[in-house]
Amino acid sequence: MTQSIPTANMKTSLERASSDVPAITLNNVRLTLAGPAGPVNILRGIDLNVTHGTALGVVGPSGSGKTTMLMIIAGLERISSGSVKIAGTDYAAMDEDKLALFRRDNIGIVFQSFHLIPTMNALENVAVPLEFAGRKDAFDIAEEHLRNVGLGHRLDHYPGQLSGGEQQRVALARAFAVKPKILLADEPTGNLDGATGHHIIDLLFDLHDKTGTTLVLITHDMGLAQKCDRIVRIADGLITGEGLPATRAALSE
């Protein structure tokens, strides 16, 4: 993980990151969707600041708005009001394609159900975001990242030929391959057994430590959340509690 990514875009981001600009700033973020029985308030005014390099755990019951918040940070969901600034960039003025390009250069995402492209092998899956970024050495970087997650012997395997844990490791490699400023993980171990899940989490935090990436981890597992630098609790579209892992009692009200 020592090579640098010498794109102009990246450089400005690095400069910003080295200053005091927070990695994530959510300001009174609200999201209202039209439901069959009138408008539904999904998020009701979220305020969140995450400094660069932080590992943030997000906990809360199902349907509380955790994943929605993640999607908003990723630029995959539009907010109804408020503001979103990621690595100093305000999403408000960006269209779908600009957001895609921003995501490509700055954000990695890991899902519970992996979301690999079934018609591409492990190497190709990891190379895709690099290829979109126009990297000539996409395959070499992809291979290195796959080796880092212990899949050097599975480069040619298709997702259907890999176990769940292996698929998630491919997804991790894919997320880290572009050296993202921010890594978003939505229940990354939800589909995996305990031992495999532990392995993935170890890998995730290992990569986080090595690269200094800002990590947002959604989880049900308080034990997992304890590994983070900071934990927020979301319920019913609002942040209802926040603290350091040590103040666990304060969170479990």
Place this chain on the structure above:
Amino acid sequence: MSSIAFRFALRELRGGMRGFRIFLACIIIGVAAIAGAASLNQSVKAGIQADARPLLGGDLQIDNDTTVATDEQLAALRAGGDVTHLVQMRSMARVENEAGEVGSRGLIELKAVDNLYPLYGELTLSPALPLEDALAEKDGVFGAAIEPALMPRLNVAAGDRIKIGEATFQVRATITHEPDRSISFTTIGPRVLISHEALAATQLVQPGSLIEHEYNIRITGGETADAVRASLEAQFPNAGWRIRGLDRAAAGLDRFLDNVTLFLTLVGLTALLTGGIGVANAVRAHLLGRLNTIATLKCLGAPADTIFAIYLIQLSFLAAVGIVIGLAIGAAIPFGAAQALGDTLPVAAKFGLYPTALLQAGVFGILTAALFALWPLARARDIPPVALFRNVLADEGRWPRGKYMAAIVLVGLALAAFTIATAERKMYAAAFVGGSAAAMVLFSFAARGVMRFAARMTQGRNSPTAGRPSLRLAFANLYRPGSPTMSVVLSLGLGLSVLVAIALLESNLNKQLADGLPSDAPSMFFVDIQPHQEEEFRKIVTGMPGVNKVQTAAMIRARVTQVNGIPSEEHMKTHGESWLLRGDRGITYAAAMPENARLSAGEWWPADYEGEFLVSLESAGAAAADLKLGDSITVQVLGRDVTGKIASFRDVRWQSGAMNFGIIFSPNALRGAPAMFLATANTEAGVEEKIETAVLNAIPNVTVVQVRSALETLKSVLGTLSIAVRLTAGVALVAGALVLAGAIAAGHSRRIYESVVLKVLGATRADVLKAFVFEYLLLGLATGLIAAVVGGLAAFGVVSELMEIPWSLDLTVIVSVIAACIAVTLFAGFTGTWRAMGIKAAPLLRNE
């Protein structure tokens, strides 16, 4: 068990038939096309049967070729009943000015009749004169009844005078309905009816003239037609008569009708086969959607055979719905055709419901649906209960079990057998069955090739798609499990290659007609030049400007009676049939070998040859009857036998258009035999009218055919015909397009998923769109190319092997078909992609 299966089948159908629109449409189109073709055929045939006597012109028709029946023969004919004698020939009608110069003129089909004509049915004239009055000689002028189409051509009205040969006629009436007018594409002009006396006065009938004598009998004695026929054949075994009964009342029309029906049925079958792939796809998609249901049922203890029965019942019900709708549409087609065809058919078709036609189409529908549904059904039966717990599709590569495989093979054989058994032309139907099976195999190989190629394009770091994820995804989607490549190539490819073949055939025919004449081909034909006119004719034509070459040949009507002293019929029974030895034909004698031929064996006789009579035969015709150099053949010329020794065989290039004869004798054999002369002239374009006028002014009995204008007429007929053919072939293409739409719709959820994942990874909408456009572009291009190659090969085979005309590849046809294929595929793909692009990513990425 079966009642459980039935209950479950019905329960599952409660969801409606929404997923089965393509399934139903594919069955409906094919069944409707076949039912429509068969119903139409039966309607017209019933019409022919009802009018058989008027159409034939009697209970029996005796074709006596170019000669009048002898008194003895005539007496025998009359013993059977009333006899009417008809003479038909092609000639020219013309209008002359006071100075006797030829003005307007036109080719005609001349028919001389007696007072008994017609024996059955009614000839109607306008004004409604009795035929006798219309044709009788009045004030020294014969009457003629003409087809209305001739009036504008000659610029004459009722009462005006026209000349035919040496005789003058007054146009007394137009023919409104001629009961025994046969449909034929060799008709060169409108009908003119005259009397036998008038025909004699034209002086057109000379030894060797191209005329046909026909005797029609109305049986009065209570004997059956078969008995009369048998007795006539027994009395005059060597008369060379061709006797037709009511079963072949409209032989030309019958054959035409059978050909049209065969074509329509084969198009319908192609549509069914093409649609069959849609059926298979729909069944597979349906069963994949039921994967969980099937696995659950199995977990709950349902035996595999019950699973099979449930879906068999369900699909049978759906197929039955499709077949019934198809039959209803097919049954309605003849009624629609009745409106469209109007009076173009020479018989009044009896439109109605023809159960056998519908039954036939129904059986085709059942067999095809079964053939294509059995495979995915048999595989569904084997879905393991553990499928519930594994997120994998049913194993694509596995073959059904033995007994289901056997059932599939049996149904396939039954379909082939039924196709051949129900066709009037078994050979063509068999060729179709073999051809379509071969095409299916060829197309599946081609599809596999495309998939393998696509796989190669994506593999390895140095592959052309490295660094281009959109392109790689496009290629990958061509060969991934469940990709539409196989079904689209098979179905759309099959439909398209039929279209390519037809379009190329047509372009070759058109080119042949447009280039018209090879530079060495004659542009004018002259028929029925009498021997004493030959020299005058030569003098007139060679003296005209723009004439490059004039050739004449004597034509003698003759029939081959013996080969090596054995009757030719006997020879053909043991050595093979050949057109050279059958019936009455024109033969010639010549000192020099004709152009456009090449000796393939033997030697040509010297120009001044005298000695044993020699003969030269066309090589292919001779080979068919196993004739050898040195064999002797005997021809009968007006009662005289002439025997010659075969001295050479010639390969003839008939398509050159120049005169050539199958049988040519050395001049010493036939010199002095009654002959008429044929002539050809090679001229510049545009001088034909002048030449025709000059010839007709001097020799009015000659019939002149201008090749260039005949080609124009042929071209317009061919144009209309080809539109009809293309439209019909379009039915197969519609089925292919349906399959395409179905295959692409089936990939809809996959497309949405991919576009969302790509967007997450930072792909812009343009990147995502590029991936899908590439995919359909590649699919369309591959399908179009394969169809072009297969259709092109088929057309090449027909053009160069069957039609024996020079092959030319019309690139615009190929390019436009490939372009159209890409356009259709892109369009179908796009409509789906557009919707996929608009889907919001977030909801799809949430954890379930």
